[in-house]
Amino acid sequence: MRNIVKKGWSTFRTIFTGMGITIRHFFSPAVTLQYPDEREELPKIARSKLFVNIDDCIACDQCVRACPVNCIEIDTVKATADVDLGRTSDGKQKRMWVTRFDIDMAKCMYCDLCTFPCPTECIYMIQDYEYSEYDRNNLVYNFSNLSPEKIEEVTRKAEEDKLQKEQQAETETVTTKPGKTAKQTGSSSAKSIPGAKATSGAKSIPGAKPKTVPGAKSIPGAKPKTVPGAKTIPGAKPKTVPGAKSVPGSKPKTVPGAKTIPGSKLKTVPGAKSVPGAKTRTVPGAKTIPGAKPKTVPGAKTIPGAKPKAVPGAKTIPGSKPKTIPDAKQIPGAKAKTKSGVKKVPGGGKGSQKPNSEE
Amino acid sequence: MITESILLLLLFALIPLIIILIYALFAIWGERKVAGFIQDRLGPMRVGGWHGWAQSFADLLKLIQKEDIIPANADRFLFRLAPFIMFAASYAAFAVLPFSSSFIGSNLDIGVFFLLAITSLLSISVIMGGWASNNKWSLFGAMRSAAQMVSYEVPTIMSVLSVIVVAGSLNLMTVTEMQSGNDTLGFLPNWLILQNPFLIIAFVIFFISILAEAHRVPFDLPESESELVAGFQTEYSGMRWAMFMLAEYADMLLLSLLGAVLFFGGWNSPFGDFMAGPAWGFFWFMLKGLLLVFVMMWIRWTLPRYRVDQLMYLCWSILIPLSFLNFVLIALWEMIF
Amino acid sequence: MYRKHPTWELPQKTDAVMIEINTKGTDERKMVINMGPQHPSTHGVLRLAVTLDGEVVTDVECHIGYLHRCFEKYAEKMDNFPAVIPYTDRIDYVSAMNQEHGFVIAAERLLEIEVPERVEYIRVIVAEMQRIASHLLAIGTFGLDLGAFSPFLYLFTEREKILDIFERTSGARLLYNYMAIGGLMREPHPEFKSETAAFVKQFRPKIQELQDLLSYNSIFVKRTAHIGVLPAKVALNYASSGPVLRGSGVKWDLRKDDPYSIYDRFEFDIPVGSGEMGTLGDCWDRYIVRVLEMEESCKIIEQALDAMPDEGDVLQNVPKRVRTKPGELYARTESPRGELGYYLIADKGNSPFRVKARAPSFVNLSVLPVISKGSLLSDLVAILGSIDIVLGEVDR
Numbered sequence A: 001m002r003n004i005v006k007k008g009w010s011t012f013r014t015i016f017t018g019m020g021i022t023i024r025h026f027f028s029p030a031v032t033l034q035y036p037d038e039r040e041e042l043p044k045i046a047r048s049k050l051f052v053n054i055d056d057c058i059a060c061d062q063c064v065r066a067c068p069v070n071c072i073e074i075d076t077v078k079a080t081a082d083v084d085l086g087r088t089s090d091g092k093q094k095r096m097w098v099t100r101f102d103i104d105m106a107k108c109m110y111c112d113l114c115t116f117p118c119p120t121e122c123i124y125m126i127q128d129y130e131y132s133e134y135d136r137n138n139l140v141y142n143f144s145n146l147s148p149e150k151i152e153e154v155t156r157k158a159e160e161d162k163l164q165k166e167q168q169a170e171t172e173t174v175t176t177k178p179g180k181t182a183k184q185t186g187s188s189s190a191k192s193i194p195g196a197k198a199t200s201g202a203k204s205i206p207g208a209k210p211k212t213v214p215g216a217k218s219i220p221g222a223k224p225k226t227v228p229g230a231k232t233i234p235g236a237k238p239k240t241v242p243g244a245k246s247v248p249g250s251k252p253k254t255v256p257g258a259k260t261i262p263g264s265k266l267k268t269v270p271g272a273k274s275v276p277g278a279k280t281r282t283v284p285g286a287k288t289i290p291g292a293k294p295k296t297v298p299g300a301k302t303i304p305g306a307k308p309k310a311v312p313g314a315k316t317i318p319g320s321k322p323k324t325i326p327d328a329k330q331i332p333g334a335k336a337k338t339k340s341g342v343k344k345v346p347g348g349g350k351g352s353q354k355p356n357s358e359e
Numbered sequence B: 001m002i003t004e005s006i007l008l009l010l011l012f013a014l015i016p017l018i019i020i021l022i023y024a025l026f027a028i029w030g031e032r033k034v035a036g037f038i039q040d041r042l043g044p045m046r047v048g049g050w051h052g053w054a055q056s057f058a059d060l061l062k063l064i065q066k067e068d069i070i071p072a073n074a075d076r077f078l079f080r081l082a083p084f085i086m087f088a089a090s091y092a093a094f095a096v097l098p099f100s101s102s103f104i105g106s107n108l109d110i111g112v113f114f115l116l117a118i119t120s121l122l123s124i125s126v127i128m129g130g131w132a133s134n135n136k137w138s139l140f141g142a143m144r145s146a147a148q149m150v151s152y153e154v155p156t157i158m159s160v161l162s163v164i165v166v167a168g169s170l171n172l173m174t175v176t177e178m179q180s181g182n183d184t185l186g187f188l189p190n191w192l193i194l195q196n197p198f199l200i201i202a203f204v205i206f207f208i209s210i211l212a213e214a215h216r217v218p219f220d221l222p223e224s225e226s227e228l229v230a231g232f233q234t235e236y237s238g239m240r241w242a243m244f245m246l247a248e249y250a251d252m253l254l255l256s257l258l259g260a261v262l263f264f265g266g267w268n269s270p271f272g273d274f275m276a277g278p279a280w281g282f283f284w285f286m287l288k289g290l291l292l293v294f295v296m297m298w299i300r301w302t303l304p305r306y307r308v309d310q311l312m313y314l315c316w317s318i319l320i321p322l323s324f325l326n327f328v329l330i331a332l333w334e335m336i337f
Numbered sequence C: 001m002y003r004k005h006p007t008w009e010l011p012q013k014t015d016a017v018m019i020e021i022n023t024k025g026t027d028e029r030k031m032v033i034n035m036g037p038q039h040p041s042t043h044g045v046l047r048l049a050v051t052l053d054g055e056v057v058t059d060v061e062c063h064i065g066y067l068h069r070c071f072e073k074y075a076e077k078m079d080n081f082p083a084v085i086p087y088t089d090r091i092d093y094v095s096a097m098n099q100e101h102g103f104v105i106a107a108e109r110l111l112e113i114e115v116p117e118r119v120e121y122i123r124v125i126v127a128e129m130q131r132i133a134s135h136l137l138a139i140g141t142f143g144l145d146l147g148a149f150s151p152f153l154y155l156f157t158e159r160e161k162i163l164d165i166f167e168r169t170s171g172a173r174l175l176y177n178y179m180a181i182g183g184l185m186r187e188p189h190p191e192f193k194s195e196t197a198a199f200v201k202q203f204r205p206k207i208q209e210l211q212d213l214l215s216y217n218s219i220f221v222k223r224t225a226h227i228g229v230l231p232a233k234v235a236l237n238y239a240s241s242g243p244v245l246r247g248s249g250v251k252w253d254l255r256k257d258d259p260y261s262i263y264d265r266f267e268f269d270i271p272v273g274s275g276e277m278g279t280l281g282d283c284w285d286r287y288i289v290r291v292l293e294m295e296e297s298c299k300i301i302e303q304a305l306d307a308m309p310d311e312g313d314v315l316q317n318v319p320k321r322v323r324t325k326p327g328e329l330y331a332r333t334e335s336p337r338g339e340l341g342y343y344l345i346a347d348k349g350n351s352p353f354r355v356k357a358r359a360p361s362f363v364n365l366s367v368l369p370v371i372s373k374g375s376l377l378s379d380l381v382a383i384l385g386s387i388d389i390v391l392g393e394v395d396r
Ligand code: SF4
Pocket: A050, A066, A067, A068, A069, A070, A071, A072, A103, A107, A108, A109, A110, A111, A112, A113, A114, A115
């Protein structure tokens, strides 16, 4: 009995103690922060959102490598020697165009690991925490400040630059090609002439391609050239290389001139040497041939329309031109020829004929 | 003549309903506010301007728009019926409460008896809802609830009975009227709780029991969130769930008001004739009831809950013997004095 | 209706087990009920298949893995060691600092990197702060499981203060990535010392308030004393650690028994369960051990703040590039939930070859079926709360 009373008493006592504490809290001020109306000042180091000061980025890739979840993606293009990209605010020379700098904040885990290795401290966390989106794709932030045209331009420049260097480097190795290429052109042209042209046009790669394989783009194109208008093409390319960049439209026009150029190529362009024989014969057909396109590689997109018109036999070509770099790869005809044609197809004549007949 | 009386009847029926509805909306808001303040928070703040007073209205609008979900394999008829029975039961009981000296829904001579009988329907509706949901958690909640309500009715009735013994009437209006005046020790009101020391114990038992009857912490086992998800309401949503909520808050008020009538003088002013009259009577009556409701909320946000067997132990081994003993003592006290 | 529904029928396997365990009553009286993965008191996404006889639990089966995130595989696939640290945060997101501490200690031993004095002190301070924060959450949710809502929010207010300090120190509130191999990611903010000292000072009275409001509340005691009794022998057999083991009266704390970092320099006690309110090793003992541990952590923090050198570069020993040496080791630390171990194997390369995390929650959870048999459904909730699991750590 006494026990029960004692227990009962302790029950009441503890309950009233608790109620005393809660009623004290009832009258004490609240700790609530009325969020949208009042905001907490976040400390400077708070990690809420990544920001990249792209003007200071030297595209060193350190942040990409540090990120555990791979949510940073950077594409860069090497600037050509004649362009000065300026310096970062702490005096480092920038040498790369940053054509893409995407951070996927939906993937990011705010670990801050990417900000420490950055040599120019241009990637850092800012205190903006209100950036929810309805579409998660909107959480991918693009920090690159280059316009698409600019990207295209610098990419082209860089490619050409690269190409040039590669060609220079390989001048010696090319010597064996001429004979082969001639054959190829003949064989390949028989089947896929149109496609071939197109492909070749898209990439427009000079003779050098087969060997050097600068970029995927150039490779397919290289073969095609040899295929039908191998002769013609070479000429075209050389031109484009130096002057083509600025004037896309001019290429079609210059096509005829291409023939003349071969000679020039021979000198300047290593790949040109291989082609010589072919060119001389086919010169007429060559003009019409997509050869023009090849040059346009970078700027090819704009040109396409122009070429068809200019070239009489171009009907086949037009479709091919639009392909531009990526498309070129897909074109089966072109590839097949290029690969197989080199060895298999003996009859070079066909290739040359077709273009002619079209004319 | 007949239409007039019917209209009058409807009006009388409507008044408690309006009181309940308004009270429920503000009690839900108030409970959240009380919880907020006790927990150093602010509670709802945004809807309606001043301290988010319109929060419950916004919630109601939301609940009305909600899809009415009835689980597969549920007993659809009972499932639908349960919330209404629950609300009807607590609403009907308001009929016998004397809101003021001039207003009472039905001046029954067996008012207390009617009230206790009709509130027993609550447990039926809880079992109905829990069983019809075809959900194990709901069933658990329903079973617990049935056991709990049936058990706690005994101490409730015993403590009410002690008051009736003192007051000598089952009519709540009569019970209230006899508590008017300020004669106790010369200045205190004639409330029953001040008339007889054993009635204080009776009140404590009564209060504990109504906590259990109204499913309030520490006896909120039927819907104990952390164990049974939401007890018998687990499968309810939208307006049906709102009905349960409404009934629950109405029940809370009902039992608090009953406590006010039985122990605290009902509509009588604590200052004798000062601030007395029908309107003031209503004010005092509601104030007393709401104060008890506040205490219930205060307890809810302080204490953990009992376990189901402890609840039963408390009821059958402590409260019931104690209330019987208390009853006898009160009766003796009344005989002697 | 009751019989019609297919889910009412018991699975074959459970039947067999039940017959073995409980000879009272027939199988028809039993009910299998799924607690979780969406249930208010399974602390995340744990699923318990509970076999009930009335409200009496006859069997509990834990189904885990809903939060499995391949921590160990990720760790192997990282390019370098530091990149693993943010993942350790996510093992036990309630005590991220302690997780980091465990991992960097393991990595430092493996790579043989010295840690500056000042760094050690700061690490101990933040680790103990984190321990307090973690226990606050554990105690708060334990109260919540038992229906006491307010203490939960009072404790959260305190936890918030700790998180504020952490935010100013590391930049994040929950997953800090603050410790680096060989040091820290950055200097603590200038007011770190004074703010921490102020926090500890105002925190002590709150512990007392908690004792009054919850620990000794008679309803709370009724709900926890004699419930889920875990005898020391069983606890040891199940390799439990941390407050679960100490609640059973075993004085085992790695900070004292296998000191790591600089814990051997501090004076503090190891609170153990005493059966004060009920039986030794019941829920209340496990609970009170956590409350008392917060007090001990306060002591450690105060001593560390006094002894901490003010000068020193926290980054000086952080290697620019971590190069591993072939080797393997197991390093264990005392996380708020028990023995947190990292077993590392490294071969040549920049990243660990194999990481194995011994998560205390996972091990502690395994005692649940043992100690909850025969208790009521409500007790099961209390027992689970008193074990204090974090599902992130259980599943990793
Ligand atoms: S914060 Fe961490 S996860 Fe986010 S981008 Fe930087 S390294 Fe990657």
